[in-house]
Structure formats: C-alpha cells, structure tokens
Amino acid sequence: MRLTNYFLPISKEVPTDAQIVSHQLMLRSGMIKQSASGIYSWLPLGLKVLQRVEKVVHEEQQKAGHLPMLMPTIQPAELWRESGRYEDYGKEMLRITDRHEREMLYGPTNEELITDIFRSFIKSYKELPKTLYHIQWKFRDEVRPRFGIMRGREFLMKDGYSFDIDRPMAINAYNRHLVSYLKTYERLGLQAIPMRADTGPIGGDYSHEFLVLAKTGESKVFYDGASQHIKLGNEYVDYEDVGGLQRTVDRFTENYARTEETHDLSLFNQLPEERQVEARGIEVGQIFYFGTKYSEAMDATVTLADGSKKLVEMGSHGIGVSRLVGALIEAHHDEDGIVWPKAVTPFHVAIVNLKQGDTEIDKVCEQIYTGITAAGLDPLYDDREERAGAKFATMDLIGIPLRVTVGPRGIREGMIEVRCRSTRTVKELPINSVVDYCIEEFRGFE
C-alpha cells in the first residue's frame, strides 16, 4: 500500500478523552473513531489488525476441531423468554421492536440461538460431540463504557458452544478450548494466564478466565509466580489425545491463579512469599462448562442407543476479539507508539522514501515494494512529500515491525538501512538483499 493512496488519519496530539495508552494510540494512529459512547468505527488500519487477530483465532479453533458458522446480531425475544433470560438480563440488553411490533434484541451472547439450532437438527447421540463457534459483533448496553475498544458497548467476540453426551466428554471439550486459547494468545504475542473464575449458581470448577497482565488491567489478579513462566511454545498439541490434553490443562491450571472474585487468601498465603504475585490484568477470554442449563430450559436432547432421551451437556467459550486489539497495544508499545507483534501487524514492512522525486531512490523503493509484495508480505510505502522526521514518527507510531529507509546517503554506497521497531536496532544491507532479509524475518508468522 502506498501511503498517498491510503487513509491514515494520524494525530500528534493525545486525545483528552482517552485515559489509557491503548485507547490513546488507537486514536492517534487512526485505527478507530468513536461514533457514540462505547461504539467505534474501525478505520482501515484498525480493521487490518482486527482481521489478523480474527484469522489467528479462526485457525486455532479449527485446529481444535471446532466448526465456524455465523449467527445474526439481531435475535427474537421469544428464544430468550424460553431460557428465562429475557427478564433476567436487564438493561444491559438492547431491546428493539420491529415494524410488526415484534420484540427483538441485539444479541449480547448466543446461547439461546445456538441451542435452538442444535435442537432443530441434532437428534442422535451419534452426532456428538459438536462444537460450533462464530465471530460476531455483540452489544451490551454498559452503563459506563470506557477505555476505548477495551470496554465498549459493541464488541467483536468469538463465542463457541460445545455439545456433548456426558460430563467427561464435556470436560474434554472444555480442555480443548483451554489449550486452543493458550495457543491463540501465544501466537498473538501475548501471555495470558488462565485463572479460576466464578461459576455462579451452577458451581463446579469448570470456568477459567484468561488474563493478560497489564498495569492498566481492570481486574485485580493473584497468582503463583511460577505460573508466569509456563508456555506451550512450539509444543505440538494433539486434540484427539484426551489424556494428553488433560495433562496439559493440569500443568497450566495447577498453580494458584485467581481473580478478585474467587481469590482465597488462606490458599494464597500458603505459597512461599516470593511467589505470591498480586497484579492487574485484562480479561481476554473465558471458558465455561455449565452442564444442562440451556438444554434443559430449551429441551435440547439426543436419543441414546437404548432409545431414551438425554439432555446434552453444554459449555460456552469466548474470546474477546476486539478487546484483544487493545490488550495487544497495552502489552506492546513504547514512548513512540505501538510495537506490533509480527503475527498481527497491519503491515509487515515500512518503506520510507527520504527523497521523493529522486529517480534513483524512487526506483529502488519501487523495486523493494514489488519484491515484498511478490513474497506475500504487506508493505506500507511512505511516498508522501514529507520530511524524514515526520515519516519516521509516523511509522513508529503505527508500529510496523521493520522499516526500510531509502535515502541518498545509503544509496551512494549501495546500502539500505533496515530498522527493527521493537529493538530499534539498525542493519545496513546491500540493496539486493533487503527483500530476502524481510522475508526471512517473517518466516513462520505469515
């Protein structure tokens, strides 16, 4: 993409309305624009990041055997009456009346819809297990939206629903989600710690929230310092291996890690003092096994081998996709702007032309642009008539991992400067090896 053809409304000034760094940087870098309290437009740059996050989420869900689909944002009130939640949900639910005076709502979540789909089509135990998911916009009419995209009223969420024949199978589905979530966050360049979450009136141990540590996080968290170093890394995950999955889950959940709601001081104090960590975190996902709550209310059953009917065991599992974009910035920025992890960066390589209009330099820029594009990477070429400082500041602000600087100084020697955004280290490379260097840097991330 050439910057002169792009839409990138950046700003030098820090917007007064933004309190936290991710919100400030998203506004300054032209990723989003507020349209009403807690409701945002995603401008081209923001959308690119959002889509990259979405892509990783999709890939990891499908590796775990979960099936993508898409449910609507607008739902009929009827289904919610059936589950009893139409009354329970309160003012957080945005209620709408259509022209036929039919009561509708903008979905805050999708248990009712998916259960209705399930019961319409799945009748036999032979068709289980199934996990269906979608990535769709939700609306919760928060009393007080804040922190930009991190706590908006409208948000993009991946929500998956598992259907199983019995409790052990449902727990396996739970484990599949837990591990696939860990994979997802790691790929995105985030470390998220699974923490035991409140299961509400249903009880049981089967809900975890995933927290990304950040000073600005909304939740207070307490955990065993040992948890912080557990990683999957390149470890292969076999989602068919029930026992192996359980062992992985145990490894990640055996240490003490809880949010304020479930915090147990006496347990926490049993840890050696140096491992008692108290911090703040951003909630980026939650998994929940809740048994037959909805299948019972909405009569979702399958026929067993002996002809009897059985209520299906369900779980719902969510990842806050739009919120992740904010969390990523909270975790990856410096005083000059955003520092995108390679997996989600909106552009891979920034090409900065320091002497627009110089035949030789324009030519070299074009050559690198073409080479990078041909390799399947996404370059952003600053071909504006701007001074060097402005161009550098722009690329730093929007956080492109690699910056290729083409100017008279280097060209005289046949050399080009490539700078890494995160380490700020600079390499001088011969012109013809720049493209290969960039490709190599992104191996495994594209």
Added chain:
RNA sequence: CGGGCUAUGGCGCAGUUUGGUAGCGCGUUCGUCUGGGGGACGAAAGGUCGUGAGUUCGAAUCUCGCUAGCCCGACCA
C-alpha cells in the same frame, strides 16, 4: 444507577468571574527556502461558540430546560 465535570474552526485549548469587534497552538491550502527524527519564513482558508427558550439596547459570557461526551464509584467480556 449515584456523585462530579465538560461542550468555542478538523484536533488540543484560552476567552465566561466583571455581557460590548471571537483568539492561540497543531493541522489544512499556496509560495520560497530546506531535506536522515514531527524544519523555517511569508500568505490564506476555515467558527450559527452543543441545542431551545429567557433576561438585556447588546449574550460564547447571566438564568432555566434539553442533548451529547468524559471522570470517580457500583456493574460488566
């Protein structure tokens, strides 16, 4: 939903106390110089002062209503 605050060119703000020609910085446009970290100089465009009513010879400024947004708290992914 309780408490507090704000609304003035695209953005950030001053002006409101004490009513009297609407101002600054950034950005934008044009020109000249410049050219490896948001450059300099010169010129220009751009505002029904959130909105409705009232007080007044006269309202950005005073009074009342409404709307929108923000902050703290309770709540939430």
